[in-house]
Amino acid sequence: xxxYPAIDxxxxxxxxxxxxxxxxxxxxxxxxxxxxxxxxxxxxxxxxVVDLAGARDGARRQAGVIAEIAALGLNIQSGGGVRSSADIxxxxxxxxSRVVIGSLAISAPEQVLxxxxxxxxDRLTLAFDVQYVGGAYRPAVKGWTDVLTVTLDDxxxxxxxxxxxxxxxxxxxxxxDLSGPNLELYRYLVETYPSVxxxxxxGVSSLEDLRATRQAGAAGAITGRAIYEGKFSVEEALxxxxxx
Numbered sequence: 546x547x548x549y550p551a552i553d554x555x556x557x558x559x560x561x562x563x564x565x566x567x568x569x570x571x572x573x574x575x576x577x578x579x580x581x582x583x584x585x586x587x588x589x590x591x592x593x594v595v596d597l598a599g600a601r602d603g604a605r606r607q608a609g610v611i612a613e614i615a616a617l618g619l620n621i622q623s624g625g626g627v628r629s630s631a632d633i634x635x636x637x638x639x640x641x642s643r644v645v646i647g648s649l650a651i652s653a654p655e656q657v658l659x660x661x662x663x664x665x666x667d668r669l670t671l672a673f674d675v676q677y678v679g680g681a682y683r684p685a686v687k688g689w690t691d692v693l694t695v696t697l698d699d700x701x702x703x704x705x706x707x708x709x710x711x712x713x714x715x716x717x718x719x720x721x722d723l724s725g726p727n728l729e730l731y732r733y734l735v736e737t738y739p740s741v742x743x744x745x746x747x748g749v750s751s752l753e754d755l756r757a758t759r760q761a762g763a764a765g766a767i768t769g770r771a772i773y774e775g776k777f778s779v780e781e782a783l784x785x786x787x788x789x
Contacts, residue, residue, distance in 0.1 A: 546759040548782050549593040549622060549744065550584045551769035552577055554610060559773075573773040581614040587779035589619070593767045595645070596625025608639060615640025622670055630660060637668065643711065647672040648686035651695075654703035666710035670744070673697055674715040675730075682730065685717060701738060711742050713767065719748030723770060726754055728761045735762035752777050752785040759786060 552559055559574040574580045577594075584592055594611055615621050623636060624645025636644045644664075650657050650671040661669060675682040675697050682697040697714070714734060716727040726748045734743045742764035749755060749768040755777075758766045771777060777785075 546755075546763055546786055547591055547744075547765040548589065548755070548779070548786060549591050549765055549767040550589050550772055550779060551593045551595070551746075551767050552580055552584075552614070553595045553597055553769060554625075555597045557610060571770075577610055578613045578617070581617055581619060584779055585617055585619050588783050589779050591620045591622060591642075591765075593645075594621055594623040594641075596623070608635065611636070611641065612639040624670070624672065630663065633660060633664060633669070637664070643668055643670050645670045645672050645713070647674065651684040651686055651700050654700070658704070658707055661707055661709065666708045670711040670713055671704075671709065672713050672715070673700060674717055676717045682716075698737075709741050711744065711764075713744035713746050713765070715746035715767075716748065720746065722748065723750035723774075723776070724748045725750060726758050726766070728757055731758065731761045731763050750776055752781060755782055755785055 554577055557575070557577065558572050559577050559580050581592060592614070594614060596611070611621070611623055620642040621640065622643040622645060623641045624647055627633060627636070627644060627646050628649060633644045633646075646657055646660070646669060651673060657671070674685050676685055683694065684697060684700055714730065716730060719725070719727060726745050731743060731745050734741070743762070744765035744767060745758045745761070745763040746767040749758070749766060750771050755766055755768075768782070772779060772782075
């Protein structure tokens with residue numbers, strides 16, 4: 546399982562949102578490039594970088610910072626504000642290894658499907674961010690500000706017959722609160738859609754959470770606040786996953 550330390554960008558600051566709310570922001574650093582350098586030096590091979598304002602507003606805001614981070618030699622999975630093939634090309638040209646497509650992956654799969662064919666499934670990660678509402682997991686878009694009536698399964702089935710290599714699912718109700726990952730959800734996804742490399746996001750608070758996420762079959766785990774608040778270090782997390 547790949548560890549993805551997370552750098553969430555808002556106005557050139559490294560932050561975390563509580564449950565995806567832009568009025569519940571905790572700032573951890575003012576120099577995201579230095580944070581990325583520290584993560585690299587601690588042994589991280591991948592990092593997950595999100596342009597939060599871009600995700601909310603539908604326009605990339607942090608392109609320059611992301612390019613600087615990519616220059617450090619890390620593998621970067623990054624998104625926020627991707628609305629066109631030109632946006633994907635701009636991320637890739639900046640050195641991003643894998644571009645995250647969020648809102649459009651949910652609301653306009655007919656637009657995303659040709660991108661998977663054009664850029665290749667290994668260069669894209671579809672992000673399905675969900676809340677449990679009315680007895681089902683329902684996707685949220687526009688930086689998690691709008692929750693839809695369709696279910697997560699409805700959205701995933703729109704990609705039937707297409708090679709989908711990477712997808713991440715964030716349980717918004719757990720994101721940023723260190724309450725533990727939604728293992729039941731990830732077990733379901735791995736069992737129901739085994740050809741997809743599922744990445745878990747939201748709630749990781751301990752090394753045991755990482756072990757449990759790996760045992761649930763996840764291909765990756767995204768974690769931010771737990772690292773920034775010293776629940777475990779990158780070195781400890783990588784050692785834990787090697788021993789699991």
